[in-house]
Amino acid sequence: MTSEQQVLWFTEVGGPFQIAHREVPRPGPGFVLIKIESCALNPVDDWNQRTGILVDKYPYIAGSDGSGIVEDVGEGVSQLKKGDRVFFQGVFGDHRGTFQQYVLVDVPLIAKIPDNLTFDQASTIPLGLATAAIGLYQKKKERGGAELVAPWADGGRGRGKYTGQAIYIPGGASSVGQYAIQLAKLSGFNPIITTASTKNEAYCRDAGATHVIDYKTVPYTSIPAIVKEIANGPVGIVYDAISIPESQRADLEVLRPNGSLILTLPSEVEASKGDRWVMLTYGALGGEMYAALPGLLADGSIKPNKVELVTEGLKGIPAALERFGSGKVSAVKLVARPGETPVA
Secondary structure, eight states: OOEEEEEEEBTOOOOOOOEEEEEEOOTTTTEEEEEEEEOOHHHHHHHHHOOTOOOSSBBBBOOEEEEEEEEEEEOOOOOOOOEEEEEEOOOOTTTTTSSSSSEEGGGGGEEEEOTTTHHHHHSSSSHHHHHHHHHHOOOOSHHHHHHHHTTTTTTTTEEEETTTTEEEOOTTTTTHEEEEEEEETTTOOOSSSEEEEGHHHHHHHHHHHHHETTTTTOOTTTTTHHHHHHSSSEEEEEESSSOOOHHHHHHHEEEEEEEEEESSOOOOOOSSSOEEEEEEEOOOOTHHHHHHHHHHHHSSSSSSOOOEEETTGGHHHHHHHHHHHHHHSSSSSSOOOOGGGOOO
């Protein structure tokens, strides 16, 4: 194994991404060293570079999604071995982002890739799925979720628990929205109502949406009435995967008393309106979910995002991230292969 690797980092708030060389770390107890084959891009990577809000120290390596091959394991790690194909969620800080060729990862944030998925497909899963799952299944708190029973928990999957209950998920063609729809289907919700452009309607229905509202032709002020007609009244759960001010205002009109509104961006509405819960969701989720994921992916219960490859490995990431700010990423996940980075 090589002792040096190429990484993509930035050295100050708003500073440009740069290709640099860094020593390949060694795993300590409870950690695994992974050679990254694929890393997926997220809007938070662009946002963090511009604002520095999640940066612990500089230089900083971004990236929250990855897949690859186990290169080495630390003391006490028995469930993984060298050569295993895995996917994982990167961590903010401590040079543990995925925009590099090798990375250290905590064991609870790693799952094995089933044979039916490629490295590229597997890399699209961790952050989007974790964000959706936290919002739906974590406890109700300021940065929490709706406190539903997860489909990987006893009694949480399929018909029975939430059968016949409606859920509204604005932004169904986004990565997080697509996973929120899939989880809602696993949890038994019906109808599953979302918003998307006409060109992405089939994508949302394939994930499990029963009704797709074209937000490009229907103004947000008109959406609450449509949702309540489909659901036969206000709904108990709204997972807003886009969370723009217009969608948030519509969300409150859709939500019933004691209902839960889960946002992926800071709230633009009064959290205390009536007796409704309004929560911001984000973070990492391992444990039971990661243990169940290989089986759920192998049988098609959860499907990865569509992939669009970024050329030139790490070198191509900065230009690709700029597409998020211009709204040019829809119904796909941008994926880079760090091993294809030209030698600097």
